[in-house]
Amino acid sequence: MAAKTLTIDGKEISAEEGATILQAAEEHGITMPTLCHLDGVYDVGACRLCLVEVAGTPKLLPACTTRVTEGMDVKTDTERLRKYRRMTLELLFAERNHVCAVCVANGHCELQSLAYSQGMDHVRYEYRFPHWEVDNTHPLFGMDPHRCILCTRCVRACWHIEGAGTLNVSGRSAGSHIITDLNQPWGLADSCTRCGKCVMSCPTGALYYKGSTVSEMERDRSKLEFIVTAREKKQWIA
Amino acid sequence: MDRQDLLKIKERELARRKKFTLRCCMAAGCISANAEAVKAQLEKTVADLGMADDVEVRGVGCLKLCCQGPLVQVDPRGPLYEKVTTDTAPAIIGSLKGGKANLSQADPHHPFFERQQAIVLANSGQVDPERIDSYIAADGYLALHHALTEMTPKEVLDAIDASGLRGRGGAGFPTGLKWGTVAKSPGTKKYVICNADEGDPGAFMDRCVLESDPHNILEGMAIAGFAVGADQGFIYVRAEYPLAISRLQLAIKQAKQLGVLGSGIFGSPFNFNVDIRIGAGAFVCGEETALMMSIEGRRGTPRPRPPFPAESGLWECPTLINNVETFANVAAIIRHGADWFAGIGTEKSKGTKVFALAGKITNTGLIEVPMGTSLRTIVEEMGGGAPDGGRIKAVQTGGPSGGCIPAEAFDVPVDYESLGQLGSIMGSGGMIVMDQTTNMVEIARFFMEFCKDESCGKCVPCRAGTAQLYALLTKIIERRATARDLQILEELCDLVKHTSLCGLGQTAPNPTLSTLRFFRSEYEALLQPELPNGARATPANHLVTP
Ligand SMILES: Cc1cc2nc3c(=O)[nH]c(=O)nc-3n(C[C@H](O)[C@H](O)[C@H](O)COP(=O)(O)O)c2cc1C
Numbered sequence: 001m002a003a004k005t006l007t008i009d010g011k012e013i014s015a016e017e018g019a020t021i022l023q024a025a026e027e028h029g030i031t032m033p034t035l036c037h038l039d040g041v042y043d044v045g046a047c048r049l050c051l052v053e054v055a056g057t058p059k060l061l062p063a064c065t066t067r068v069t070e071g072m073d074v075k076t077d078t079e080r081l082r083k084y085r086r087m088t089l090e091l092l093f094a095e096r097n098h099v100c101a102v103c104v105a106n107g108h109c110e111l112q113s114l115a116y117s118q119g120m121d122h123v124r125y126e127y128r129f130p131h132w133e134v135d136n137t138h139p140l141f142g143m144d145p146h147r148c149i150l151c152t153r154c155v156r157a158c159w160h161i162e163g164a165g166t167l168n169v170s171g172r173s174a175g176s177h178i179i180t181d182l183n184q185p186w187g188l189a190d191s192c193t194r195c196g197k198c199v200m201s202c203p204t205g206a207l208y209y210k211g212s213t214v215s216e217m218e219r220d221r222s223k224l225e226f227i228v229t230a231r232e233k234k235q236w237i238a
Numbered sequence: 239m240d241r242q243d244l245l246k247i248k249e250r251e252l253a254r255r256k257k258f259t260l261r262c263c264m265a266a267g268c269i270s271a272n273a274e275a276v277k278a279q280l281e282k283t284v285a286d287l288g289m290a291d292d293v294e295v296r297g298v299g300c301l302k303l304c305c306q307g308p309l310v311q312v313d314p315r316g317p318l319y320e321k322v323t324t325d326t327a328p329a330i331i332g333s334l335k336g337g338k339a340n341l342s343q344a345d346p347h348h349p350f351f352e353r354q355q356a357i358v359l360a361n362s363g364q365v366d367p368e369r370i371d372s373y374i375a376a377d378g379y380l381a382l383h384h385a386l387t388e389m390t391p392k393e394v395l396d397a398i399d400a401s402g403l404r405g406r407g408g409a410g411f412p413t414g415l416k417w418g419t420v421a422k423s424p425g426t427k428k429y430v431i432c433n434a435d436e437g438d439p440g441a442f443m444d445r446c447v448l449e450s451d452p453h454n455i456l457e458g459m460a461i462a463g464f465a466v467g468a469d470q471g472f473i474y475v476r477a478e479y480p481l482a483i484s485r486l487q488l489a490i491k492q493a494k495q496l497g498v499l500g501s502g503i504f505g506s507p508f509n510f511n512v513d514i515r516i517g518a519g520a521f522v523c524g525e526e527t528a529l530m531m532s533i534e535g536r537r538g539t540p541r542p543r544p545p546f547p548a549e550s551g552l553w554e555c556p557t558l559i560n561n562v563e564t565f566a567n568v569a570a571i572i573r574h575g576a577d578w579f580a581g582i583g584t585e586k587s588k589g590t591k592v593f594a595l596a597g598k599i600t601n602t603g604l605i606e607v608p609m610g611t612s613l614r615t616i617v618e619e620m621g622g623g624a625p626d627g628g629r630i631k632a633v634q635t636g637g638p639s640g641g642c643i644p645a646e647a648f649d650v651p652v653d654y655e656s657l658g659q660l661g662s663i664m665g666s667g668g669m670i671v672m673d674q675t676t677n678m679v680e681i682a683r684f685f686m687e688f689c690k691d692e693s694c695g696k697c698v699p700c701r702a703g704t705a706q707l708y709a710l711l712t713k714i715i716e717r718r719a720t721a722r723d724l725q726i727l728e729e730l731c732d733l734v735k736h737t738s739l740c741g742l743g744q745t746a747p748n749p750t751l752s753t754l755r756f757f758r759s760e761y762e763a764l765l766q767p768e769l770p771n772g773a774r775a776t777p778a779n780h781l782v783t784p
Pocket residue numbers: 404405406407408409410411413433434435436437438521522523524525526527559560561562564666740741742
């Protein structure tokens with residue numbers, strides 16, 4: 001495949017044609033915040049944390065879904081982007097009930113780490129305090145929608161890595177939520193294979209192994225990547 | 239079927255003409271005012287008086303002055319009767335024999351009619367939308383015939399390009415450029431989609447076009463299919479438009495029977511079929527990528543562009559998607575030529591635009607005016623100003639994605655660029671007039687509530703941001719907010735506008751931003767003083783400070 005040369009944050013790099021800005025950046029050690037991106041499943045560009053500035057384009061573009069082009073000049077870390085990222089995180093914290101101190105994922109949460117790394121030290125929006133039902137009907141896993149950020153990583157892992165199609169999104173706007181099968185309790189969802197890929201893919205404490213308590217919820221995401229790499233590239237790299 | 243056959247149908251239709259024609263508006267507005275019973279009464283009276291040889295009672299599409307329906311137009315050159323009832327209808331028949339009908343008549347020289355220029359609505363109120371012969375009598379399907387037999391796809395593309403036609407779905411993207419991209423995209427299977435989702439509150443232009451002249455849309459789509467190399471079209475209509483849907487279904491059936499849709503149209507190798515897809519009424523499903531998801535049977539949520547539909551659209555095939563009104567211009571451009579069309583309107587905005595005039599205005603209804611007509615002409619002359627001597631304060635264009643234009647700026651010519659400079663958009667053509675009793679912060683909140691509820695929930699800034707913006711506007715209206723909240727509101731508008739994934743979120747702050755720009759004092763009048771020590775007013779404070 002033809003290579004493209006581009007500049008990211010002043011650094012000249014080359015990337016394979018068809019690669020996303022995010023892939024190209026990561027390959028060269030340039031990092032940027034992401035949340036809905038998950039290695040191994042396709043990208044949807046929904047969380048808007050990876051937005052970057054591209055010279056000559058008036059709109060901000062998501063690095064996870066935008067393909068590199070020849071001569072592209074990308075900026076990933078401007079004052080404006082940093083401000084937008086903090087505000088987006090504030091919106092997420094205010095949207096549902098994220099109480100780190102009592103969360104299974106405390107210390108292992110991507111939302112929490114991003115808040116630290118992006119310097120989000122307070123929330124200026126009113127907390128919405130929505131009420132959701134916790135689903136503990138599954139024998140192995142639980143779902144607490146209060147901690148869900150609707151990144152849909154679990155949905156994509158369920159459909160495109162496991163191929164079960166158990167998880168889905170229902171509702172609109174702030175009422176969007178993750179459902180299992182046709183909105184049955186998870187324990188009654190026949191299509192669920194109990195593979196646990198959804199739990200592995202969740203960035204927060206919304207999906208958890210039953211029985212884990214505060215701060216215990218650690219996940220091994222490399223398993224997802226391992227499966228996908230094995231399937232697509234026929235390489236078994238542990 | 240060839241040109242001769244079309245002309246024969248036209249002749250037959252014209253020969254059928256009787257001494258008098260009573261054109262009864264059968265669009266949704268008049269039907270909701272009991273027009274069907276009025277038409278039945280007219281038919282009965284004609285039969286009772288034995289005048290069937292002289293009088294044709296014809297159901298037609300929208301006669302435009304919707305606020306005065308049911309409307310009945312007498313031909314040739316008779317009056318346009320307003321608010322006809324089953325009781326007063328017989329008097330109209332009486333008047334044909336020389337009597338005088340003591341019925342309210344519209345003034346045909348009123349600017350509401352005189353300022354209009356009909357291209358899109360040329361057949362509206364003239365042809366019977368339920369009979370293809372009636373459309374053919376108005377030179378229908380001649381443009382398709384001309385394109386298929388005398389033009390190459392490239393020539394059709396060039397004509398649309400040269401006409402300067404721009405998309406009427408909101409953003410004003412050059413139609414010729416879009417068609418050209420689809421034509422150039424590699425692929426053997428391509429699609430044409432007509433976007434008839436029309437979700438803006440207050441807008442009913444597309445509905446009227448579909449109800450009044452469905453064959454014009456089919457003809458426009460077929461010409462587009464020929465130009466870009468597509469053999470399948472879809473019309474995506476919202477389920478709330480049952481009359482439009484049934485007329486389209488009938489039109490498709492008639493067109494197939496006659497052979498102007500289907501295989502080998504007019505003896506050429508060109509095949510084109512059209513199917514209807516019915517939307518469940520989500521505003522976001524008017525956004526092109528969400529619309530295509532919905533046609534594919536999936537959850538209607540937008541996806542990032544590029545790739546644009548012209549390259550990868552429906553089932554990942556190159557897809558042309560245009561608005562109803564955009565397609566409605568196509569046959570006329572082919573019939574009369576690109577130069578004719580390019581001669582109408584302004585330098586960058588060609589042709590006409592249909593607006594649905596609604597709100598605090600004397601004449602509500604449908605108007606089609608050349609691009610560049612001033613807002614003042616539309617509102618004050620054509621619309622007749624505010625009813626009961628009220629004073630008009632602003633006009634909202636572009637619905638939830640647009641802005642409010644204050645009365646001081648009414649001299650603005652209505653074209654894409656000028657409205658954009660005022661922080662509004664042309665939008666699809668909804669025009670809501672507001673008088674001095676309207677509270678602009680309430681208006682901003684109304685549209686924000688709409689966007690908040692209609693957000694698809696996919697991306698964070700729109701889903702969570704519109705909810706917070708709505709909460710902030712509520713806080714201001716309830717007099718619980720301080721100057722700091724106003725600042726937070728403005729910053730959040732900036733975020734939602736610049737980081738949302740699709741047009742819904744990107745434009746959701748527009749009504750708020752434009753009312754802030756022109757009516758800021760109305761916001762400031764509601765603010766509470768900052769409490770000492772910088773604390774903000776809380777709901778508890780609200781109880782003591784009304
Ligand atoms: C939230 C949203 C709603 C939309 N609704 C409509 C609609 O109801 N009808 C329409 O024609 N275009 C609508 N559009 C614009 C379409 O995405 C698309 O641009 C248009 O159909 C293209 O047609 P045109 O080039 O003829 O304007 C909408 C866009 C957004 C972002």
